[in-house]
Ligand code: AMP
């Protein structure tokens with residue numbers, strides 16, 4: 512197949528690496544890509560957020576499948592334009608992508624579909640915010656109602672900080688004040704073709720910048736998959752995944768279909784396992800980053816066939832995708848100053864040495880080539896991904912590889928997957 516992947520991060524690199532792992536070779540194109548992706552795909556200078564440019568390119572180059580990585584092209588209507596031209600695309604149209612783009616849209620759909628989520632109030636003024644904070648009590652949760660790359664959310668015991676956070680966004684749009692949900696978090700992905708869904712294997716993301724879940728929220732600093740502790744909570748991964756498929760993913764997808772906005776692409780359910788059951792904290796309309804980097808290397812079935820089946824409405828012909836037992840861990844290397852003000856342009860060293868560690872590969876998030884060599888071009892720079900037979904092994908491999916990588920001021924968490932390392 513000739514496959515075009517839109518996006519420039521480690522998630523897109525992970526998708527491309529999974530496509531390359533298949534027995535059937537593909538011709539893979541990436542726009543705009545990054546220096547690491549350029550090694551594994553043909554990088555094309557194309558504005559991934561421009562519906563006409565992407566559609567013309569895909570048409571002229573006889574692309575068989577377009578895979579949209581990030582949210583921005585979805586919200587810009589790139590999938591709609593491709594579908595209008597009859598080009599198979601994995602990614603929802605603008606209307607269905609509001610499931611991610613608008614938290615109040617997501618709440619409404621969940622309500623209509625009877626899907627469990629935290630109570631929330633849409634507040635337009637600081638007085639309304641204050642009233643909602645007092646209604647729900649601490650810890651306080653305030654969310655900007657739009658795309659904020661994981662940074663629009665505050666969870667705090669400090670009422671004044673919650674109010675100040677709301678104040679930053681209120682001038683532009685209402686904010687959501689939400690009931691705090693307590694429990695372990697799970698990211699679960701579903702391939703969707705508009706009316707059928709197929710679940711992937713769950714992962715856990717580390718959203719906070721520093722060890723021990725301290726510091727600000729980020730796009731995600733690391734992840735692991737599978738989740739061994741689902742055994743004691745749910746009797747195992749299958750029981751958990753089946754329950755979430757039935758009670759959350761299918762009702763939401765059927766609701767969107769009934770509303771005339773079918774969801775074709777990746778439904779990302781951000782879940783909290785509360786004492787009252789599994790509840791949704793958020794939906795995203797795309798693969799998670801960095802969770803994809805640990806989920807796809809464990810996928811046994813060919814990714815391209817699943818994505819094409821979803822894009823063309825044939826998922827019902829496929830069984831639930833199979834996953835290897837291997838443990839996968841990824842640790843993000845971020846630039847100094849991330850997430851507030853990342854310092855970019857610094858040289859990266861040691862990647863070749865890091866890749867020689869057994870079971871390790873590197874997914875590039877924000878890298879470029881200059882006269883000085885490979886440099887960091889953004890906040891999250893790269894992901895070290897390590898596979899093993901136990902979490903102790905894959906974690907040790909990941910950190911051994913990271914120790915070989917040089918980036919002045921680079922920061923990473925040292926406790927990724929620590930909670931699941933067997934004694
Ligand atoms: P979101 O962008 O909605 O995924 O929120 C980012 C992070 O904030 C989540 O991964 C959670 O760790 C936390 N969070 C969001 N909403 C809640 C909530 N209602 N209760 C507890 N934690 C939350």
Ligand code: GLY
Pocket residue numbers: 661716730731795798799800801802
């Ligand atoms: N890892 C969180 C996200 O992709 O939104």
